[in-house]
Amino acid sequence: MCGITGIFDTRGVGDVPRATLHRMNESQRHRGPVEGDLYFEPGLGFGHRRLSIIDLATGQQPLFNEDGSVVVVFNGEIYNYQDLIPELQALGHVFHTRSDTEVIVHAWEAWGENCVSRFRGMFAFALWDRNQQVLFLARDRLAIKPLYYALLDDGSFVFGSELKSLLAHGGLKRDMDPLAVEEYFALGYVAEPRTIFHQARKLPPAHTLLVRRGQPIPEPKAYWDLHFSLDNPMGVEDASAELQHRLQESIRLRMIAEVPLGAFLSGGVDSSAVVATMAGLSSGPVNTCSIAFDDPAFNESEFAKMVADRYQTNHHVETVRSDDFDLIDTLARLYDEPYADSSAIPTYRVCELARKHVTVALSGDGGDEGFGGYRRYRMHLMEDRMRSSMPIGLRQPLFRTLGRLYPKADWAPRMFRAKTTFEGMARSSVEAYFHSVSIMRGPMREQLFSDRFKTELAGYTAQEVFEHHAAKANTDDPLALIQYLDIKTYLVGDINTKVDRASMAHSLEVREPLLDHELLEWLATLPSSIKIKGQEGKYLLKKAMEPLLPNDVLYRPKMGFSVPLARWFRGPLRQRVRDAVLGPRLAATGWFNKRYLEHLVEAHESGASDYSAPIWTLLMFEAFLRNVAEPTAALHDVAEGAAA
Template sequence: MCGIAGLYYPATPKPVDPARIRAMTDAQLHRGPDGSGVWTAPGVGLGHRRLAIIDLTEAGAQPMASADGALTVTYNGEIYNFLEVRAQLEAKGAVFASNSDTEVLLHGWSAWGPAMLDRLNGMFAFALHDSRRQCLFMARDRLGVKPLHYVELADGGVAFASELKGLLAHPLLRREPDIRAVEDYMAFGYVPDDICLVAGVKKLPAGHSLLIERGKSVPAPSRWWDVDFSRRASGSVKALEEELVSRMRDAVRSRLMADVPLGAFLSGGVDSSAVVALMAEASSSAVKTCTIGFREAGHDERGYADQVAQRFATDHRERVVAADDFALIDTLVTAFDEPFADASALATYRVCELARENVTVALSGDGADEALAGYRRYKFQAAEERVRALFPPSMRAGVFGALGGLYPKADWAPRSLRAKTTLLALAEDGAEAYARSVGVTTPTLRAMLFSDEAKRALVGHRAEDRYVRTMRDAPARDAIDRAQYADFQHWLPGDILTKTDRTSMAVSLEAREPLLDYRFVEFAASLPASMRIRAGQGKWLMKKAMERYLPRDILYRPKMGFVTPISAWFRGALADEAGALAKSRILGTMFDPRAIERIATEHRSGRAEHGRTLWQLVMLERSMQRLFG
């Protein structure tokens, strides 16, 4: 795992100052503390910070050039099938000078050009310069595990970096906020991958590549992979169960290759427990596992993690962290650059910190909920769509809209008891309702918070529209398909994978996600909906398949996850901070201070629940301060 950066001039080969590239890579030191490199030529410069994982010798250093010097690459990630691809290339006459996966990109480009991406199984973001073709080729892995930001500068250059802070190190980057990104952030709690808080900066989308050629304008990225929910696998439950286990096993085993210590996160939930079980099956030595716990019994999963650790005789470590761990706020603001309000990032940072004490690589259970419909919201969406199908749209909007308007609001209750939320969702189109269900701050509350000037600047931009468009155009058969597909496009890369990448790389730890192996994801997407959700259970086929490995109280207990009591914070230790938000000069440029004061007062008094929105505003203010001063 590494940090990359660079600069390319497509119009004319202007000279590139190596010191400028070095500054961009050094801003990402945490991503690669083991070494650095800079390469420049007329019109191009590539930089690299190295976290050495495979081939720890200097032969694996980057930027890496081909033997004839025509190709140079800077690369972040791991290609898990690189030995297989290397064998294919050697059969075509390629001669390798290292044992690293990086060199596969150079020979792969020579042999297949952009089509080499279809042969790679891994997580990656890279930039490859070809002096013969006079071009720069950038690509990002299928699911968006590894990030890549880029921007067109005033002098005609295209700068890129793994993290936004790498671009911020370039003096020509104009630092102006994009109000549309603020709207999107307030809606979802993260800035989606199709926009950036710094105006003009773009993120190469997951499963996309970008070919910039000399003498041509910068084109839009091209999609080279997408998940397809429109196909259906056939076969008995037993046959599909065996195929699921086989694909999971292959995914885990392919991610055990490393020349440094390797372990796993173990929460005691289904996903991480399944990964640890398959790691133990494949390993001749004890798997190194770690978990964090909380003093609050209702949030503490250490007992379940201990149960799995004992079952597979892992080398297990745990640490208790305080629920009021808000001292990490500034650390997270620095790590994420853009505002990020998924409060589970605090716990994720702590478990990465613990893992890094013993290992350099850790496997996680990320991805199973998206691939196999593990979130409760999928079950609700499917049920609501069945009800919607019984009524014409006009009748549905009139009946359920009226009932929802009359029913009292109960944000404090579990969703199953929040009839107002359900009734109003039934009155809407399914895509509209799902877009709101994944949100944090509602459109109504956002409209109250934004100043009149900000609303005019948005020019009708609405965060939920991206979900609506994606779901309506999804390669899908039913409601669950469409919801999962939309989450693969937005929620997974924008929230889950951003969280794991930034918190792990902040402590120079490589995180690997076997349950996001694209072959596993493609198979999971083809399963009939009844194999994903059955009898109220998400991930049904996976749980059934793992009964041979894990006890039922691990497989079928209610999902917990990392829970951070942010609402309590703003009625306790952070109450003053909530009150001070209304006086913030930064927030005052976009929001109505009276509206902020109102929600802070209502929350502190217990008359309303605004904890997550207040957390969003705190993280936004601190991120804006860091980015724009």
């Protein structure tokens, strides 16, 4: 696992400043503390920081083909590289290392841009072909590994694993994109391909970008998509057996490493399934890591212990205190963009714990999206059945009226919180799902933003992100549609971003076997009826795991990996919230309605409403402004990182 960065002169072959590329590379030192190197030729510079996992002795980068005309910097793992080597050797290619990185340069020579379709893994890489004078960037199918890029005013094309490497260049403008701000306050993250800064972009998942010197930067090109055919006639029993086999294959590939390896074990179904399968494939005890919370309402450690005891793992547990909120500024600097998933705190802590014992950890990320595990899926399906049973001409006016009149009752038992359901019933399926996953829903954002900011948005709403992906989903199955939307948005922008930054902050490689693209392709052929059955989410995964895991782990209510925000904001963080949300930084942007900010803070403090999620979103935005967006502070942090 590594950090990559580079500078490409799109206009000519001027010298790339060594000091600038060094600064960019060192800003990502945490991603690869083992070693780093720079490569230069006229008009081009590549930087690489390495965390050695495979081929410890000869896998250094940048890495070249036989005659040195093709060079690559690579972040990630190509899990099927051992299968590709003999195929490439048969085509006449000579290998000088045992690393998966060298497969990339020879695959490029053999198959060109289509080489990415042959790779099974998580990856982001940049490749320079001197003979063709092209720079080729690629990102894996599920965007497990990040890749940012920008075209600067001087014609320099810069890229990096993290946005901080582009900021370290010094030429990237910090002008913020209002559309990205709208997306952040709706979703809690800035959706691909946008970034918080106008000038920078994320390479979308399953896309490549081919840049030729002297030509305009083209749009990225897609090379893969997930198609929900739902046409596999396989029953639950046969599908369970097939799933066990496919999980074993995916996990076996991800257990290839020359360094200590283990797994996260939360006590949930997904991580428990990974650990149980690993135990069956391993000759010795599996290393497992869990975080416990001193607040019983958030603590799953007893269920993790059940699995650890059953498989006699080398189990490591650390307790996180319920007031572990010291990471706010650390997270703002780590993510480089506004990022509002508060589970980043325990994720950071479990990665910190794991790195004390292993260099590679397997996780259960992606299980909810692939197997249909989120509670919101079941609610959406129920609403969708009701939507389809009523003519739109009757449904929309009726439920719009009920949604407007029914009080918001966060304090009431869930069964009485009908306002959201009524509002959802008046919408289309995509609009309703966007509404349900939004941190701050449309009416809240309408009150949150100032008139000036709404003018800058020019009518844009983050719902357009969902509409864009829904148009490509190619399915009218209600579960498949929202799974597809989550795989394109929440999984990429939230889950994978969270895990990559938290793990790389501690120089830990995390591998996600449930996000194997071949596994997801197979799951997408199965009918939705065996993913959610009645009120049971992940039905197929649970049936497949019944021989391997206790029922108390499989069939208990889903808990989640969360922190007690509501209590923090009425207690120890009360003054910090006031200082941040009502302070000068947010006010100086001119983007927010001061009276509504005061309402959010005061209504939450009094207990009249639970505005913990919107307040956390504002708190993290203020932390981003203070730690990243302001040039003096940001450059100071980069300089400190390079010096360290």
